[in-house]
Amino acid sequence: MKHYVKNTNTVIQTLGIYGYSDHSIDLSRYCFSQLKSWMESQEITDFDTQKARDWIFSANVLASHRPFFRSTIQRLIDVYDTGNILRSHIVFYSRILSVHFSELRDRYLLSINGTVPERQFRNISDTCNRFLGFLHVRGFKSVNEICYSTMPLYYQDLMQVNKTPNVQVNIIEDFLFFLAEQGLCSYGLGWYMFYYRSGKEPFGEKFTMQEAYKISTDCAQSLGSAEDVRKNIPLLIKELKKYQYSRPVLDSSESALKLLFILLDMSGVPYSIALADAWIEAEGRRLFKSSFGMARRGLELFAGLIKDGKINPFSYRKRHPSMVNLLPEWCFIAVDGFMKQRIKEGRKPKTVSDDGAACARFCNYLITQGHDDFASLTPAVIKAFNLQDCHKTPRGKNTYNGVIRRFLTFLYRNEFTAQPNLHLAIQGNAAPRERIVDILTENEQQQVQRHKEEGRSPLELRDAAIIELGLKMGFRGIDIVNLRFSDIDWKSRTIRLIQSKTSKEIWLPMDVSVGNAIYRYIKEGRPSVVELPYVFLKTRAPYGPVSVTACQRSIERVLPERDIPGSKFHATRRTYATGLLKKGVKTSLIADALGHSDIGTVHKYLLLDETRMRMCPLSLEEVGLSGRMDDE
Numbered sequence: 001m002k003h004y005v006k007n008t009n010t011v012i013q014t015l016g017i018y019g020y021s022d023h024s025i026d027l028s029r030y031c032f033s034q035l036k037s038w039m040e041s042q043e044i045t046d047f048d049t050q051k052a053r054d055w056i057f058s059a060n061v062l063a064s065h066r067p068f069f070r071s072t073i074q075r076l077i078d079v080y081d082t083g084n085i086l087r088s089h090i091v092f093y094s095r096i097l098s099v100h101f102s103e104l105r106d107r108y109l110l111s112i113n114g115t116v117p118e119r120q121f122r123n124i125s126d127t128c129n130r131f132l133g134f135l136h137v138r139g140f141k142s143v144n145e146i147c148y149s150t151m152p153l154y155y156q157d158l159m160q161v162n163k164t165p166n167v168q169v170n171i172i173e174d175f176l177f178f179l180a181e182q183g184l185c186s187y188g189l190g191w192y193m194f195y196y197r198s199g200k201e202p203f204g205e206k207f208t209m210q211e212a213y214k215i216s217t218d219c220a221q222s223l224g225s226a227e228d229v230r231k232n233i234p235l236l237i238k239e240l241k242k243y244q245y246s247r248p249v250l251d252s253s254e255s256a257l258k259l260l261f262i263l264l265d266m267s268g269v270p271y272s273i274a275l276a277d278a279w280i281e282a283e284g285r286r287l288f289k290s291s292f293g294m295a296r297r298g299l300e301l302f303a304g305l306i307k308d309g310k311i312n313p314f315s316y317r318k319r320h321p322s323m324v325n326l327l328p329e330w331c332f333i334a335v336d337g338f339m340k341q342r343i344k345e346g347r348k349p350k351t352v353s354d355d356g357a358a359c360a361r362f363c364n365y366l367i368t369q370g371h372d373d374f375a376s377l378t379p380a381v382i383k384a385f386n387l388q389d390c391h392k393t394p395r396g397k398n399t400y401n402g403v404i405r406r407f408l409t410f411l412y413r414n415e416f417t418a419q420p421n422l423h424l425a426i427q428g429n430a431a432p433r434e435r436i437v438d439i440l441t442e443n444e445q446q447q448v449q450r451h452k453e454e455g456r457s458p459l460e461l462r463d464a465a466i467i468e469l470g471l472k473m474g475f476r477g478i479d480i481v482n483l484r485f486s487d488i489d490w491k492s493r494t495i496r497l498i499q500s501k502t503s504k505e506i507w508l509p510m511d512v513s514v515g516n517a518i519y520r521y522i523k524e525g526r527p528s529v530v531e532l533p534y535v536f537l538k539t540r541a542p543y544g545p546v547s548v549t550a551c552q553r554s555i556e557r558v559l560p561e562r563d564i565p566g567s568k569f570h571a572t573r574r575t576y577a578t579g580l581l582k583k584g585v586k587t588s589l590i591a592d593a594l595g596h597s598d599i600g601t602v603h604k605y606l607l608l609d610e611t612r613m614r615m616c617p618l619s620l621e622e623v624g625l626s627g628r629m630d631d632e
Helices: 004-017 022-041 049-056 066-082 099-112 118-137 150-161 166-181 187-197 209-218 226-242 247-267 273-308 329-344 349-368 379-388 394-413 442-454 458-473 477-481 512-525 549-558 570-582 587-594 600-608
Strands: 494-498 505-509
Touching (some): 022 066, 118 150, 187 226, 226 273, 329 394, 458 477, 570 587
16 A cells, blocks of 8 residues: 555654653554555555544454554544644653753752642643653754744644643743753743744844844944843833832833843844844834833833943933934034034033024025035025024024024134124014013912812822912922922921022022922822932822923913913912012012012012002193093
């Protein structure tokens, strides 16, 4: 019969490899011999699956042999169909394990003995035997030979036996972690099993191993090996917990780092920020879906941990190049030099960045007009730019023009252009002006007080304390958000701080209602982050200091119906100053309380002192009008 002898020999050899006993192998040979004799007697020339199964239940086969013969014939059918016995039709036996594999299994079982129920212990023992048997069948002599490509093969083999092999996979993951602790294999093998069955291969169509090699070759700034990444994962999680990040952030960050470790371990390349950024941007949405942002943020914080030894949860990396970096070289050199000069002048980073953006906007206009250097600049070109350059307010336009004037002066002084007076081509657009001072009405102030008394949530308590500082002490928003515990003297009931705007120190008595609002916020609403010195913190992790916009948001939440164009949190400061004026406080004292350097800036608050203004009315004669009206 065609291929019968060859295929039956394949079955016998496979049984020997999987550790079947001599008795089982001899009984399988007897089955194949009896089947062959029966087919010859029936003049059957080719093996037929259905006829072979019918023979098992014929009178020619003893009833006691039928169960074993049924399994044996099924294995022969597998060989005819696929060339091999299917994994679901064969089992491993521990007797086939080498001394090395047996010792590792026994060492692991000894480490967990007594920590799990007896039934679970037997399941773990059987699963480890099957895994080590799988390695033995495929020619592995040591667990040191296990690589990442081995794990999918084992998982596929396991799926043939059990369609839901989660329990077995978890057992092998723990076994691999035990082996990794012994230095016998990589930690990534156990992690890889979890991510492989979840469909989360670290490499994908958008980021291949070749891409990892290329980035690693081009990027000279390596921050460590794959093992350095693995060792620092627990440290990052500890830091995130310190800042009370939520569980989804912790899980996403940990998963991202484990997958990054697997990627580095598989490809053998070192860790670098450039590689991590390229990988997460290419594959992050596929791997993490809605948690992509949290995973990417976790990698950013990890980079800071590796570089500085700690994380900075309040610093965010700029993802896209600035307008300056996108300029052609002839523009970039000049703008970059101008920005460096502004830094030397002591300007704040935000100011320098804004100045650079203004210059880039000017340069982009020149490029659209066909210019390729600054030597071709003329007053007409600059005026044309100024006419088409629109802003929301005249004041904004004037500020912007001031930057362009300074840039044009810089160009001349650094010989980018030979014309010294180009900056005169831009005129000022906004003149000084007085505004009607807006303050909170009596009803609005009463609404604020009701909110303070009824507030319960952390956000409501924070809003109440912030507004109280503005209304009762006249603090600017920037000074409120920068308020530290060291600025408050609870014993003397005073607040002493240096104003951010004027750098002038003020030392004011703390109103009782202000102290109560702050104290209540600290005790009932403030997150318990001891390391941070700021009084006001965000209501969600990471619990860092709030930005100055939190003050404006507090007014909007407490007074949602307040709709005065241009009115911001500063209205609380004006309300405080106006209240002092109505009480008859001297302007010099009000200036001190507000932290003003002179009393001139306080005069505008007199516009709202209606009661006292009515006490000194002007007569009609004094303004040139008659005191009576004649009849026509």
